[in-house]
Amino acid sequence: MADFVLRPAGREDFPSIRALIRDTRINPTGLDWHRFVVAVTPSGVLLGCGQIKPHRDGVLELASLAVQPQARGQGIARAIVLHLLEKEPSRPLFLTCRSRLGRLYRKFGFTPVSQEHLPPYFRLLSWLGNLFRGILDEQNRLLIMRLEK
Numbered sequence: 001m002a003d004f005v006l007r008p009a010g011r012e013d014f015p016s017i018r019a020l021i022r023d024t025r026i027n028p029t030g031l032d033w034h035r036f037v038v039a040v041t042p043s044g045v046l047l048g049c050g051q052i053k054p055h056r057d058g059v060l061e062l063a064s065l066a067v068q069p070q071a072r073g074q075g076i077a078r079a080i081v082l083h084l085l086e087k088e089p090s091r092p093l094f095l096t097c098r099s100r101l102g103r104l105y106r107k108f109g110f111t112p113v114s115q116e117h118l119p120p121y122f123r124l125l126s127w128l129g130n131l132f133r134g135i136l137d138e139q140n141r142l143l144i145m146r147l148e149k
């Protein structure tokens with residue numbers, strides 16, 4: 001088990017957050033550090049991060065979940081998700097991920113959302129995802145999930 005603590009991000013964490021998001025190749029937009037929670041070693045090295053991102057229409061998204069490769073498989077993402085879900089009790093909460101990660105999020109109660117129940121932002125994403133559907137294998141297709149309670 002990795003030795004880590006969770007805390008709200010500070011301005012000084014932003015370069016490491018941005019680098020982790022870039023290196024893990026997840027959505028690099030909307031990275032306002034004020035919204036992030038970070039997992040750090042006792043000496044302050046960034047191990048992982050995540051945020052709840054509000055969209056213009058008020059829809060909330062669990063986003064930017066990433067853990068350094070050498071620190072994976074030790075419960076850091078789980079701790080970050082639980083922390084964020086507790087900190088932000090408003091529901092529903094949406095997220096997007098690759099299909100293969102659906103298993104991770106189902107453990108917290110997220111379920112896949114059908115196209116007709118998507119708010120506009122996620123409907124657009126879904127439409128874009130469908131454009132690339134043919135060239136992505138099943139595991140890497142876009143999945144949009146929602147947590148109701």
Ligand SMILES: CC(C)(COP(=O)(O)OP(=O)(O)OC[C@H]1O[C@@H](n2cnc3c(N)ncnc32)[C@H](O)[C@@H]1OP(=O)(O)O)[C@@H](O)C(=O)NCCC(=O)NCCS
Pocket residue numbers: 024026064065066067068071072073074075076077078079096097098100101103104107
């Ligand atoms: C996905 C990621 C955040 C998981 O981080 P992690 O710290 O290794 O995850 P944890 O150890 O906390 O695992 C939490 C649970 O998710 C499951 N899980 C972890 N990685 C998984 C994967 N790639 N596929 C399916 N399930 C996975 C674990 O089995 C664990 O289940 P358990 O609680 O029943 O034991 C990490 O692999 C990562 O940063 N990937 C690259 C960025 C990314 O894809 N982020 C997600 C954007 S939607």
